Amino acid sequence: MTCLGACTFFVLILLSEVVYMAIVGSFPFNAFLSGVLSCTGTAVLAVCLRIQVNKENKEFKDLPPERAFADFVLCNLVLHLVIMNFLG
Amino acid sequence: MAGSLAGFLVLVLAVSICEAASILQPISDSHRSAALELFAPTDGSFGSLEETYEALRTFEILGIKKKPDITTGSCQSVSETLGLSSSTTEDLFNALKVNSILTCNVDEEIFQGVASRLKAVVNDASSLLDFYYSIGSLVLIKDQTSKVDALLGDADGIFRSIKALSQSDGRWRYSSNNPESSTYAAGLALEALAGVVSLASSDLDQSLIVTLKNDIVKLFDSIENYDDGSFYFDEKLVDAREHQGPLSTTSSVVQGLTAFASVTSGSINLPGDKILGLAKFFLGIGIPGNPKDFFNQVNSLAILESNRVSVPLILSLPATVLSWTKKDQLKVKVNTVLGSSAPPLTVKLVRAFISGSKDSSVIKGLKLKFDPENAVHFLDVLPKSVDVGSYQFVFEIVLDDSVDKKVYATGGQTQVPIFVTGVVKIDNVEIAIVDSDLGSIEAQKKLDLAGENSVSLSANHLQKLRLSFQLTTPLGSIFKPHQAFLKLRHETKVEHIFVVGNSGKQFEIILDFLGLVEKFFYLSGRYDIQFTVGDAVMENSFLQDVGYVELDLPEAPEKAPRPPLQPVDPYSRYGPKAEITHIFRAPEKRPPKELSLAFLGLTLLPFIGFLIGLLRIGVNLKSFPTSALPATFAVLFHLGIAAVLLLYVLFWLKLDLFTTLKALGFLGVFLMFVGHRILSHLASTSSKLKSA
Numbered sequence: 001m002t003c004l005g006a007c008t009f010f011v012l013i014l015l016s017e018v019v020y021m022a023i024v025g026s027f028p029f030n031a032f033l034s035g036v037l038s039c040t041g042t043a044v045l046a047v048c049l050r051i052q053v054n055k056e057n058k059e060f061k062d063l064p065p066e067r068a069f070a071d072f073v074l075c076n077l078v079l080h081l082v083i084m085n086f087l088g
Numbered sequence: 089m090a091g092s093l094a095g096f097l098v099l100v101l102a103v104s105i106c107e108a109a110s111i112l113q114p115i116s117d118s119h120r121s122a123a124l125e126l127f128a129p130t131d132g133s134f135g136s137l138e139e140t141y142e143a144l145r146t147f148e149i150l151g152i153k154k155k156p157d158i159t160t161g162s163c164q165s166v167s168e169t170l171g172l173s174s175s176t177t178e179d180l181f182n183a184l185k186v187n188s189i190l191t192c193n194v195d196e197e198i199f200q201g202v203a204s205r206l207k208a209v210v211n212d213a214s215s216l217l218d219f220y221y222s223i224g225s226l227v228l229i230k231d232q233t234s235k236v237d238a239l240l241g242d243a244d245g246i247f248r249s250i251k252a253l254s255q256s257d258g259r260w261r262y263s264s265n266n267p268e269s270s271t272y273a274a275g276l277a278l279e280a281l282a283g284v285v286s287l288a289s290s291d292l293d294q295s296l297i298v299t300l301k302n303d304i305v306k307l308f309d310s311i312e313n314y315d316d317g318s319f320y321f322d323e324k325l326v327d328a329r330e331h332q333g334p335l336s337t338t339s340s341v342v343q344g345l346t347a348f349a350s351v352t353s354g355s356i357n358l359p360g361d362k363i364l365g366l367a368k369f370f371l372g373i374g375i376p377g378n379p380k381d382f383f384n385q386v387n388s389l390a391i392l393e394s395n396r397v398s399v400p401l402i403l404s405l406p407a408t409v410l411s412w413t414k415k416d417q418l419k420v421k422v423n424t425v426l427g428s429s430a431p432p433l434t435v436k437l438v439r440a441f442i443s444g445s446k447d448s449s450v451i452k453g454l455k456l457k458f459d460p461e462n463a464v465h466f467l468d469v470l471p472k473s474v475d476v477g478s479y480q481f482v483f484e485i486v487l488d489d490s491v492d493k494k495v496y497a498t499g500g501q502t503q504v505p506i507f508v509t510g511v512v513k514i515d516n517v518e519i520a521i522v523d524s525d526l527g528s529i530e531a532q533k534k535l536d537l538a539g540e541n542s543v544s545l546s547a548n549h550l551q552k553l554r555l556s557f558q559l560t561t562p563l564g565s566i567f568k569p570h571q572a573f574l575k576l577r578h579e580t581k582v583e584h585i586f587v588v589g590n591s592g593k594q595f596e597i598i599l600d601f602l603g604l605v606e607k608f609f610y611l612s613g614r615y616d617i618q619f620t621v622g623d624a625v626m627e628n629s630f631l632q633d634v635g636y637v638e639l640d641l642p643e644a645p646e647k648a649p650r651p652p653l654q655p656v657d658p659y660s661r662y663g664p665k666a667e668i669t670h671i672f673r674a675p676e677k678r679p680p681k682e683l684s685l686a687f688l689g690l691t692l693l694p695f696i697g698f699l700i701g702l703l704r705i706g707v708n709l710k711s712f713p714t715s716a717l718p719a720t721f722a723v724l725f726h727l728g729i730a731a732v733l734l735l736y737v738l739f740w741l742k743l744d745l746f747t748t749l750k751a752l753g754f755l756g757v758f759l760m761f762v763g764h765r766i767l768s769h770l771a772s773t774s775s776k777l778k779s780a
Contacts, residue, residue: 005698005701006698008694009694009695009697009698010694012693012694013691013694016687016690016691016693017687017691019687020683020684020687020690023679023683024678024679024683024684025677025679027676027677028676064771064774064775065774066767066768066770066771066774067767067771069767070763070764070767073729073763077729077732077756080733080736081736081739081748081752084736084737084739084740085739085745087740
């Protein structure tokens with residue numbers, strides 16, 4: 001539930017950024033890309049976390065949810081390091 | 089046009105002045121004003137006692153009354169130097185020299201002390217400079233006070249030990265262990281020996297003096313000379329440390345020679361023209377730019393003026409350009425080197441000849457009259473045989489009194505370049521257009537060069553332009569000027585200059601346009617005519633625009649040469665360049681601030697929704713560990729994540745990648761550790777829960 005909610009929020013932010021860009025233009029383009037990719041990336045990671053911790057999903061039944069959360073945190077940190085670097 | 093004519097005359101004058109500069113002038117007021125500029129004390133004194141002496145001596149010689157007052161400061165420095173027991177002989181020598189001019193109030197006891205110290209130095213001295221300074225100082229003491237005994241007991245011995253440093257060619261060594269001989273040192277040695285002679289308590293061995301006189305004659309064998317008859321001494325050896333220039337070397341020898349001549353009886357067998365040559369050398373320098381050279385020049389000239397060997401007399405001319413029109417008189421002055429009047433004498437104009445042709449004399453054996461009021465020898469009227477032109481006049485000074493002949497050096501004959509200028513008559517100036525084949529005159533104009541001319545002619549390529557004129561000197565003979573040019577200038581500023589030649593009396597130039605079309609680049613149209621006749625001795629040199637000729641030339645064939653590009657105006661080439669304006673990238677258009685802030689709020693909106701959601705649903709903290717250690721790890725884990733995010737914000741704001749990665753490395757390890765601990769704790773509790 002929370003993962004899905006988070007996903008929705010990120011998609012909402014993404015949409016507002018795209019709208020902003022449509023209104024005022026893409027300058028500075030790297031900032032825009034950073035914002036969009038940050039949102040997309042985080043949303044995708046949240047979806048992945050949700051898939052992994054879902055108990056009904058048998059594919060990942062051997063994977064403990066703590067491990068999935070650790071992956072989520074690590075990936076987020078790496079993603080945002082790159083995002084911050086690209087932001088300028 | 090008047091401007092260009094004036095400019096031309098200035099040029100002619102400048103040429104004449106340059107020529108005249110080779111004639112020597114005795115010391116004059118320009119030296120006096122230069123002396124005041126060169127010897128200007130700073131803070132009421134000159135740098136050292138040596139410089140003070142040089143300044144004071146120069147002022148004394150030149151008779152400058154308005155000299156700076158430095159007596160008090162200098163006298164104090166003299167007394168201090170003489171009183172100090174650590175002063176070197178050179179310091180003492182300079183101090184005594186200053187005192188010889190200023191006559192400061194120095195105690196007899198101090199003189200006594202200095203004299204005994206100097207005598208001790210003289211007796212032990214081995215180098216020439218020690219002898220020179222100490223003997224020189226003793227001579228100065230002897231001159232300055234009669235109460236102190238400055239006489240030398242063993243004058244013969246000292247004379248011999250200085251003489252021992254001399255070389256066979258008349259030059260001297262500085263010390264016995266220095267094999268290099270120097271002309272400058274010879275001058276110092278002669279002065280020192282003159283001092284020994286004057287300080288000798290008993291008569292010296294005359295054979296020593298005779299040998300020394302021979303040495304002087306030998307020294308004068310090494311004298312060098314310039315073409316203009318000036319003689320000078322120069323160091324053969326170029327040694328960086330002790331090297332003296334020709335001026336100081338010559339000055340040193342002159343000082344030594346005259347000092348020696350003044351203390352010995354009998355004459356020194358030196359030719360008068362060498363002494364005169366030395367004076368010419370000093371005068372030929374002009375006005376030196378540094379105080380040392382200036383002093384050497386003035387001091388040597390002063391010494392030459394009053395020396396016992398022979399006093400040089402300088403023949404000078406107030407003007408070397410004589411004008412026929414103004415009936416200028418030929419004036420000659422004879423002075424001593426410092427500009428004082430000469431003994432009674434007659435100046436003879438031995439002969440005069442046109443420059444470049446030595447054989448044909450125009451004047452022979454004329455005596456100049458003497459004007460005692462202005463002390464000038466003059467020639468009333470130039471003889472009729474002297475026309476305009478440049479001449480060489482040969483003068484000779486003949487002393488009236490035969491006794492003076494032994495005292496003065498006149499140097500035989502003096503050759504002086506003289507310019508005689510005058511108005512040259514220009515007659516029959518005609519410009520005409522002539523048909524090539526028939527030879528018939530198409531159009532002819534007479535020019536009056538005294539006034540303005542504006543000839544307008546027209547011609548085609550089958551015709552010729554003829555310009556002819558005659559030049560006659562005031563005495564009626566043909567005059568050949570340096571320059572006789574005809575210049576044609578096209579509208580496009582392409583210029584052609586032709587030299588007008590002469591055949592006998594007539595100057596004529598014929599421009600055959602048929603042969604010139606190529607040279608004229610087939611440029612038809614208006615050509616301005618400029619006519620120039622100029623010479624250094626021609627008072628009415630001119631450069632006139634006389635009018636124009638309209639040329640009708642055939643069309644240029646394909647391969648005809650193009651007219652040369654006109655030189656670029658030097659101002660545009662070397663003047664300031666146009667200012668460079670830098671173009672910077674125009675800043676991007678930014679959206680209005682309100683819009684951006686609105687969208688910032690919009691992006692924050694989901695976060696607020698998230699917070700509201702949390703409040704509505706509530707936070708699930710069931711899995712948060714209750715025991716102390718895992719709870720600490722949990723808190724540290726969250727703090728760690730917060731720290732990493734904060735680091736990212738700092739990375740964005742100010743840190744660079746390297747610093748960030750270093751910090752991230754440490755934080756990452758910490759986060760791994762606490763994360764692993766808390767997550768494995770949570771996993772173990774959940775698995776226990778499951779198994780239970």
